[in-house]
Amino acid sequence: MKWFLILWAGPIALLGSWYSLSYYDMSFGIFMLTRQAHDLVFQIYGNVLGIPPETIPPLVMRAIAVDSLIVFALIGFRKRKAIAAWWCGRQSSTEVPSLPRADSLSSAP
Numbered sequence: 001m002k003w004f005l006i007l008w009a010g011p012i013a014l015l016g017s018w019y020s021l022s023y024y025d026m027s028f029g030i031f032m033l034t035r036q037a038h039d040l041v042f043q044i045y046g047n048v049l050g051i052p053p054e055t056i057p058p059l060v061m062r063a064i065a066v067d068s069l070i071v072f073a074l075i076g077f078r079k080r081k082a083i084a085a086w087w088c089g090r091q092s093s094t095e096v097p098s099l100p101r102a103d104s105l106s107s108a109p
Contacts, residue, residue: 001078008071012064019057 021027022038031037039053046053076083 001075008067015060
């Protein structure tokens with residue numbers, strides 16, 4: 001499960017860091033991190049897909065959200081017994097403590 005999460009989060013982190021660095025043109029001397037390369041990549045993807053380049057980032061974010069929901073659903077399904085035990089333990093231990101009455105409060109200086 002650990003490798004599954006690493007292989008899921010690694011590409012998302014790499015894509016997110018490339019997107020944010022190239023969007024704000026923080027190139028550190030690397031061409032792939034320039035805004036020019038950013039626009040070129042999305043222009044190429046737009047031409048290949050036949051859609052305007054500015055519509056690609058929202059589509060990628062939606063795909064990441066759907067994939068994340070699927071990954072968390074799989075994790076929840078695999079750990080459903082532990083989650084159920086945690087939930088039952090949490091429900092049974094949520095007793096409301098009785099609050100002190102006004103006449104029994106101490107009169108601290």
